[in-house]
Amino acid sequence: MELNRRTVIAGAAAAGLAATTLGGTAHAHGGRTPVKTLFGTLADGTKVYSWSLANGGTRMRVLSYGGIVQSLEIPDRRGCHANVSLGFDTIEDYVASSPYFGALIGRYGNRIGKGRFTLDGTAYQLSVNDGDNSLHGGAKGFDKRVWDVEPFTKGSDVGLHLHYTSVDGEMGYPGTLRTKVTYTLTRHGDWRIDYEATTDKATVVNLTNHVYWNLAGEGSGTVEDHQLKIAGSRYTPVDSGLIPTGELAPVAGTPFDFRRAKRIGEDLREAHQQLLYGKGIDHNWVLDKGLSPRPEWVATLRDPSSGRILRIATTEPGLQFYSGNFLDGTLVGSGGRIYRQGDALCLETQHFPDSPNQPHFPTTVLRPGQTYRSTTVHSFSR
Ligand code: BGC
Numbered sequence: 001m002e003l004n005r006r007t008v009i010a011g012a013a014a015a016g017l018a019a020t021t022l023g024g025t026a027h028a029h030g031g032r033t034p035v036k037t038l039f040g041t042l043a044d045g046t047k048v049y050s051w052s053l054a055n056g057g058t059r060m061r062v063l064s065y066g067g068i069v070q071s072l073e074i075p076d077r078r079g080c081h082a083n084v085s086l087g088f089d090t091i092e093d094y095v096a097s098s099p100y101f102g103a104l105i106g107r108y109g110n111r112i113g114k115g116r117f118t119l120d121g122t123a124y125q126l127s128v129n130d131g132d133n134s135l136h137g138g139a140k141g142f143d144k145r146v147w148d149v150e151p152f153t154k155g156s157d158v159g160l161h162l163h164y165t166s167v168d169g170e171m172g173y174p175g176t177l178r179t180k181v182t183y184t185l186t187r188h189g190d191w192r193i194d195y196e197a198t199t200d201k202a203t204v205v206n207l208t209n210h211v212y213w214n215l216a217g218e219g220s221g222t223v224e225d226h227q228l229k230i231a232g233s234r235y236t237p238v239d240s241g242l243i244p245t246g247e248l249a250p251v252a253g254t255p256f257d258f259r260r261a262k263r264i265g266e267d268l269r270e271a272h273q274q275l276l277y278g279k280g281i282d283h284n285w286v287l288d289k290g291l292s293p294r295p296e297w298v299a300t301l302r303d304p305s306s307g308r309i310l311r312i313a314t315t316e317p318g319l320q321f322y323s324g325n326f327l328d329g330t331l332v333g334s335g336g337r338i339y340r341q342g343d344a345l346c347l348e349t350q351h352f353p354d355s356p357n358q359p360h361f362p363t364t365v366l367r368p369g370q371t372y373r374s375t376t377v378h379s380f381s382r
Contacts, residue, residue, distance in 0.1 A: 032158050034151035039063055039070075040091030046146055048091050055158045056189030058380060065094060066143040067104035067162045067181060069211055071334065074189065074380045077307030082217035084308065086344045087334045095144075099326060100210035103143030104181055105136045107166060107173050108364070109208035110284070110320060110353035113243040115172065117356035119365065120202055126172035131241055136210070138171035142179070143210070156187035168201065175201035175368075190379045197372040204364045205372045206351045208316075212324060212344035215303035215310060219337035223324070223345050224265030227302045230258040230319060232285030236352055240277050243354050244361075248286050256283060261300065264323065264345065280325040280342070284318045284352050291317040291362055295375045299347055307382045314349040314376040317362045322346040349376040 032055060039050040048065040059073040059081065072085040087101045088094050094101070108126075115126035115134035127138025136143065147162040159182060166177040182194040195207045214223050235256045236244040251257040255267030255275060268280055275281065289296045295313035302309045312319075324346070327339045355361040366372045 032153060034158060034160060036149075036151070039065075042091065042095065042146070048146065049149065051149060051151065051160055053158055053160070053183075053185050055156075055185035056187045058185055058189035058191060060183075060185065060191065062149070062160055062162075062183060063091075063094070064147050064149050064162075065091060066102075066145065067147050067164075067183075067209075068094065068098075068143070069102035069183075069209070072102075072191070072211065074308060075382060077382045082220075082306070082308075083334065084213055084215050084217060084310075086212035086214065086218045086339060088331075089334045093331075097331065098143075099212075099331075100136060100143050101212055103210050104147075104162070104207070105210050105348070106142035106164075106179065106205070106207045107137050107171070107177060108134070108204060108206045108356075109136060109210075109348060109350045110206065111135050111241075111243055113241070113354050113357055117204065119174070119204065119356070122174070124172055124174060133241055133243060134172075140171065142166070142207075147181075157184050159184035173203055175199035175203035175366075177203060177205065177366075179207070181207070188379070190377055192377045193375065195372065195374040197366065198368075198370070199366050200368055202365060202367045204356045205366045206355065206364045207372075207374060208320075208348045208350045209376070210346055210348060212346055213301060213310060214344045215301060215308040216306050217335075218344070219333050219335035219339070222265070222340075222342045223303075224263065224268065224342055225304065226264050226345070227261045227304065228258050228264055228321070228345075229261040229300045230285050230287075230321065231289065231298050232287045232319065233259065234286040236284045236286065236318075237274055238277055238283065238353075242277065242282060244284070244352060244358060246358055246360070251285075256281070256285075258285075258321075261302070265342075268323065268342075278323075278325060281321050281323040282325055284320045284350070286352070287314075287317055287319055289317075291315065295377050298349070301345075301347065309381045311379040311381070312347055312349065312376065313379070315374055316349040316351065316376065318350050318352045320346065320348040320350055320353070322348070349374075
């Protein structure tokens with residue numbers, strides 16, 4: 001406890017914030033223009049900034065490092081705000097050991113088997129960082145890059161444009177990839193993410209965001225009592241390395257059936273081979289709506305205790321539901337409490353894992369002259 005307190009105070013000093021702004025309950029400003037403060041400094045001297053935004057009852061802080069959502073506060077049924085996204089208070093913690101808390105993921109969200117794929121007859125070897133496989137863009141993915149951040153207000157919206165250019169060959173991927181991600185808070189308090197990317201050589205792209213949700217508040221314990229509904233009748237079963245077998249299997253009659261709202265903990269301990277592989281749920285749902293030109297509703301998460309509700313709409317054809325299986329009590333979060341298995345869940349909108357090696361999955365190939373576009377909207381209510 002003593003240690004945590006010191007870490008928190010050191011974090012406050014690094015961020016140049018008054019101690020009253022910590023603990024995830026208050027913000028440095030109440031206005032609509034995003035406010036920039038120093039969050040910390042990387043070992044190479046690069047400064048990392050934190051941007052505070054508020055609109056429609058939602059408040060968030062975003063870091064220039066990894067485009068990380070460092071906190072996201074929404075009200076409960078009585079109007080009390082809590083930070084519903086796992087994270088840390090210091091840049092040192094993010095650099096040392098973050099399991100992608102709140103981060104932008106690229107160039108390829110999820111796994112590519114053996115970190116290998118062939119495109120137009122050329123074989124590429126990616127950075128391998130998860131057993132034999134490449135996960136979330138390799139050893140130094142977009143979550144560990146410093147983004148250029150530009151604030152905006154537009155009509156009743158407030159937000160940030162985040163830019164990052166990934167050089168040809170970075171982490172083994174072909175082509176210079178120019179990426180722009182826009183985080184918008186709408187007047188209704190919705191958080192919208194628009195992703196865009198272009199390339200100068202044929203490549204593969206699959207961008208997402210890795211918020212760990214706990215609608216009762218980060219550090220409050222397990223999310224097993226949250227209720228989840230997913231509009232997906234099939235999922236992509238995996239092998240022991242969590243690479244899809246290629247099958248699109250029905251969820252009917254399995255622990256993966258969330259077509260009706262279900263308690264997350266309900267079937268989590270069934271002796272199902274797929275749950276053994278994932279140490280719980282760590283699977284991609286094939287969304288019934290498929291790839292869509294406009295974001296369409298795909299999932300609802302509800303915490304009965306606080307009354308907080310998250311609805312997700314996306315243009316993407318897939319959703320990775322990860323039940324926080326690898327949180328193991330070794331990380332101390334922004335509220336000073338340790339994170340244990342199942343203390344949060346991720347709902348990552350995306351194309352399917354290992355698509356570059358699965359010709360019948362929706363393609364993730366991006367060619368020069370094309371623009372990659374993807375949108376996900378998170379709506380909050382109570
Ligand atoms: C993956 C998990 C992985 C986690 C990393 C999730 O997107 O599905 O397998 O362990 O990211 O924290």
